[in-house]
Amino acid sequence: MPDNRMKDRLMVALDVNHRDAALAMRDQLGDSVGWLKVGLRLFVAEGPELVRDLNTSHKLFLDLKFHDIPNTVAQAVESAGGLGVDMINVHAGGGEEMLASAAKAAANFPDMKLIAVTVLTSDPMPKEQARVVALERAKLAHDAGLDGIVCSVHEAAAIKQTCGTNFITVTPGIRWGGQDTQDQKRVADPASAITGGSDYLVVGRPILHAPNPRDAALEALAMMESVTA
Numbered sequence: 001m002p003d004n005r006m007k008d009r010l011m012v013a014l015d016v017n018h019r020d021a022a023l024a025m026r027d028q029l030g031d032s033v034g035w036l037k038v039g040l041r042l043f044v045a046e047g048p049e050l051v052r053d054l055n056t057s058h059k060l061f062l063d064l065k066f067h068d069i070p071n072t073v074a075q076a077v078e079s080a081g082g083l084g085v086d087m088i089n090v091h092a093g094g095g096e097e098m099l100a101s102a103a104k105a106a107a108n109f110p111d112m113k114l115i116a117v118t119v120l121t122s123d124p125m126p127k128e129q130a131r132v133v134a135l136e137r138a139k140l141a142h143d144a145g146l147d148g149i150v151c152s153v154h155e156a157a158a159i160k161q162t163c164g165t166n167f168i169t170v171t172p173g174i175r176w177g178g179q180d181t182q183d184q185k186r187v188a189d190p191a192s193a194i195t196g197g198s199d200y201l202v203v204g205r206p207i208l209h210a211p212n213p214r215d216a217a218l219e220a221l222a223m224m225e226s227v228t229a
């Protein structure tokens with residue numbers, strides 16, 4: 001189930017390559033957002049110590065998209081669990097056995113959510129095909145015991161309908177106000193994400209590269225709030 005306050009449903013992707021830049025962005029955003037996301041760029045540059053530090057002020061999604069043989073993924077999940085992060089992910093393309101191994105390993109960390117990437121929001125496949133594949137992979141993840149998935153806003157409602165409202169949907173590919181979509185193919189604005197069944201919105205460049213990142217985060221939050229009662 002998502003958190004109640006909109007700021008606790010907004011995840012900022014800290015796609016920077018240096019500890020100082022990450023901490024400066026964290027401080028600028030302050031309590032305007034509830035979650036930070038550490039992905040490949042920052043983790044490869046700075047590693048687990050920074051993850052632990054960021055996790056003291058915000059909830060943390062470690063977005064490393066594990067995709068390997070079942071044993072290796074289970075071991076990586078164990079290591080991530082040891083960091084005390086709030087959410088991690090694997091790639092659902094790794095298949096049923098890999099997802100089940102990951103879920104078994106994650107069961108040792110009951111406070112950590114394990115989710116699976118379905119179809120990357122940058123994937124150029126036609127939207128209708130993406131919906132079919134994302135739904136198939138979401139069902140696999142659900143049946144393997146994962147807590148949710150990463151998908152685009154365009155697939156979130158169908159996944160909720162099939163896998164249940166408690167199955168978490170995390171949606172990157174958020175853009176608004178005519179922003180450049182860059183490498184993202186299946187995008188939506190913050191209000192549509194909320195009405196479209198997204199539990200957590202992931203926003204990177206529209207906040208990181210804004211003249212004032214905190215204001216950009218507040219703008220996204222205002223749009224999310226505009227569609228709630």
Ligand SMILES: O=c1ccn([C@@H]2O[C@H](COP(=O)(O)O)[C@@H](O)[C@H]2O)c(=O)[nH]1
Nearest residue numbers: 013039119120121172173202203204205
């Ligand atoms: O399907 C996916 C899975 C993960 N991501 C990650 O989300 C952010 C999006 O950043 P923007 O700058 O807002 O495009 C980034 O960290 C990706 O690695 C995704 O975009 N799509």
